[in-house]
Amino acid sequence: MTSTNRQTSNNTNANRSTANGQPARTCQFKMVLLGESAVGKSSLVLRFVRGQFHEYQESTIGAAFLTQTVSVDDTTVKLELWDTAGQERYHSLAPMYYRGAQAAIVVYDITNADTFSRAKVWVKELQRQAAPNIVIALAGNKADLATKRQVEVADAQTYADENGLIFMETSAKTAMNVNDIFMAIAKKLPKNQDTSAGRGRKDDKSITVDRPGNQPPAGNDGGCCGGSTK
Ligand SMILES: Nc1nc2c(ncn2[C@@H]2O[C@H](COP(=O)(O)OP(=O)(O)OP(=O)(O)O)[C@@H](O)[C@H]2O)c(=O)[nH]1
């Protein structure tokens, strides 16, 4: 957990202007991905940020940090994505990543009922210990493996409805619903808070794997800056 691997990729949505020529408002939010090991958290993030999928995705050590910028109406939304490690030995680190998060995606694998049970435990933990207004989405990943399905869509949808969660089945492999679930969250995040968070970080979409000491970057408490991107 000591190496730092920083990469950049295209940033297509930043610095946009509104129809009337006014610079877009910029908001920044902290989002955490939680779920059992091998459900596809890293794969969802890599599909969303880089448009890539790896059949042999390595298991995450500690956590990975990536950012992605999207546009929601006239607002530029910068998402700080904390992709946590699902292996049991890292579970005690999770609060460090969901603390202060405005959004979470809890992921399970539709071919493995145990991962759905574990997802419910994560949701309960978030409801008890994360920010009270956190936006939570439930992702039933590996939807491309429907022939091996162990979790019915209706069961997950009912559970999501009962708990006020956004719910979608996704496939990091085919890209099904991947952008959609991130965008559904981005749309639901409050854009009118006037916090000082996110103040002009310039390293959009940089990727830091296993940040030394697993410390979040400065100013990651998120919220809406209300400022211009220019
Ligand atoms: N068929 C299929 N395989 C997937 C999908 N998403 C991920 N995988 C595969 O599932 C395996 C685990 O994916 P990861 O993204 O590493 O899972 P993870 O949740 O990040 O696992 P940890 O880092 O250990 O917590 C990899 O071999 C991926 O290629 C999907 O949507 N469909």
Ligand SMILES: [Mg+2]
């Ligand atoms: Mg991972």
